[in-house]
Amino acid sequence: MKVRDSGMPEEEMWISFFDPPKVLATLGLINGIENLVEFGCGYGTFTLAAAGIASGTVHALDIEPEMVQVVEQKCRVAGIVNVQATVSDFVAEGTGLDANSMDAAVLFNILHHEQPVVLMKEALRVLKPSGTLAVIHWNYDPTTPRGPAMIIRPRPEQCIAWGKEAGFPFNEQNRYDLPPYHYGITFKKPFTQIN
Numbered sequence: 626m627k628v629r630d631s632g633m634p635e636e637e638m639w640i641s642f643f644d645p646p647k648v649l650a651t652l653g654l655i656n657g658i659e660n661l662v663e664f665g666c667g668y669g670t671f672t673l674a675a676a677g678i679a680s681g682t683v684h685a686l687d688i689e690p691e692m693v694q695v696v697e698q699k700c701r702v703a704g705i706v707n708v709q710a711t712v713s714d715f716v717a718e719g720t721g722l723d724a725n726s727m728d729a730a731v732l733f734n735i736l737h738h739e740q741p742v743v744l745m746k747e748a749l750r751v752l753k754p755s756g757t758l759a760v761i762h763w764n765y766d767p768t769t770p771r772g773p774a775m776i777i778r779p780r781p782e783q784c785i786a787w788g789k790e791a792g793f794p795f796n797e798q799n800r801y802d803l804p805p806y807h808y809g810i811t812f813k814k815p816f817t818q819i820n
């Protein structure tokens with residue numbers, strides 16, 4: 626089931642909202658990452674930047690075959706060989722990845738899902754102990770040029786509460802401003818499950 630309000634504007638507009646390498650670096654996704662999973666890769670705005678920092682595979686999942694084709698095509702053109710782009714409904718089926726296999730999981734602009742904790746629990750499952758879950762979302766501000774309707778748009782505090790509910794501890798230091806329109810949050814998978 627496609628996440629509500631998760632359609633994309635034209636790519637030219639979407640890419641203008643982000644500096645992908647800077648976003649990843651701000652979230653601490655810089656090096657030491659072997660495998661990464663991206664829930665909802667869209668145009669691959671962050672996928673190609675992630676491929677540059679991952680020594681293993683970037684698993685880019687999207688329910689839209691067109692998005693997966695766009696990402697595959699971009700990787701071909703850029704000579705990137707460590708992206709595995711797959712058509713997948715991670716709401717209905719999960720990621721299909723092995724437990725404890727990923728160093729990082731990214732939930733970017735997707736947590737306005739009806740069941741965000743389900744997605745975060747799946748991230749927890751596939752992450753290695755000490756692996757990073759990174760979340761970004763639109764600021765809780767009705768003047769942003771895009772973003773889900775305010776009624777379903779989560780505040781950072783809400784994402785933190787969902788992460789805790791999913792089983793991630795949270796450290797206040799791991800909140801980030803991602804100007805002009807986004808915030809970020811990171812969580813680390815504990816070595817021992819906390820729930």
Ligand SMILES: C[S@@+](CC[C@H](N)C(=O)[O-])C[C@H]1O[C@@H](n2cnc3c(N)ncnc32)[C@H](O)[C@@H]1O
Nearest residue numbers: 626627628665667670687688714715716733734
């Ligand atoms: C708002 S876009 C964000 C794309 C990307 N994360 C970014 O920030 O640039 C959300 C993406 O998630 C995909 N998506 C929505 N529901 C999904 C589902 N159930 N399974 C897999 N992908 C899904 C949409 O097709 C869309 O490409």
